[in-house]
């Protein structure tokens with residue numbers, strides 16, 4: 158099992174001393190550089206004057222709004238909220254896994270899963286992705302299931318590889334698992350996916366499968382600083398998770414901003430176009446420079462430089478662009494770059510060219 162330690166990426170302030178450029182572009186944490194919707198900013202301003210009051214006691218209206226946003230017959234009883242997608246994952250771990258239980262991950266993947274397992278005394282079982290295609294090995298996962306297995310993580314699209322698990326694989330997984338095991342479908346990047354074979358996880362929830370879908374307002378909605386996320390699952394699973402929430406668990410700003418974000422379709426489509434254009438540009442530049450990368454189904458790309466990843470990362474950082482190594486996710490030698498605004502993408506390519514020419 159490789160080291161999947163997860164700390165979250167550094168802030169701009171933390172790296173400033175290592176940068177020689179005037180401006181720092183942060184392409185290291187898969188944020189949305191478009192910034193939040195103007196409707197979100199307006200809702201926050203409006204709510205700010207009421208901050209002396211506790212927020213609504215329950216998150217019912219936001220849960221109703223989220224259910225209506227997805228449609229398909231979801232109700233608020235299928236939704237729970239948390240202070241970020243990360244907390245949504247933590248809450249379900251607390252609800253469904255006890256110390257000594259096993260959780261299955263497939264590395265390279267999002268490091269939070271390992272960190273939570275360590276924190277909660279769970280045993281992490283790694284069934285690695287295919288080393289070339291990064292496909293999940295469903296028969297191997299099913300083979301690792303024991304009486305202690307509680308959760309199987311499917312990060313889809315996967316961070317850091319930007320690859321997908323498709324419908325047939327999800328069906329095989331759900332069909333093959335015993336009743337007590339829950340699949341965690343971490344789909345925080347789902348809006349970026351265009352593949353028609355992407356699993357319909359909400360339908361699986363409505364079909365009463367053992368599946369919890371994880372969503373976040375950090376990515377497409379560009380609200381990473383606010384910390385808001387939600388889970389979608391069968392009402393009995395949602396009830397078990399909600400037991401672990403704190404009183405007044407959602408702050409008033411996040412609550413108001415969440416409603417506003419769901420109402421701004423234009424902001425989402427602007428984000429998707431920005432990412433699509435940036436992806437085409439970056440892939441073209443990688444091709445031109447002969448740098449291998451993996452086709453991306455999300456708002457970041459993983460590539461493999463010839464030189465050691467740390468050397469490349471320091472080199473581009475010096476020129477003002479922050480990108481992320483993938484070794485902590487379980488993939489040595491890779492680098493992950495977030496797709497940003499056109500000027501950010503260009504700055505990254507210029508920095509990359511500079512490092513390559515040295």
Ligand SMILES: Cc1ncc(COP(=O)(O)O)c(C=O)c1O
Pocket residue numbers: 186187241242243244267312315316343345372373374375381385386
């Ligand atoms: C796959 C995946 N899941 C969950 C999260 C958590 O997002 P947040 O805690 O910002 O909602 C991230 C953040 O990068 C992620 O990449």
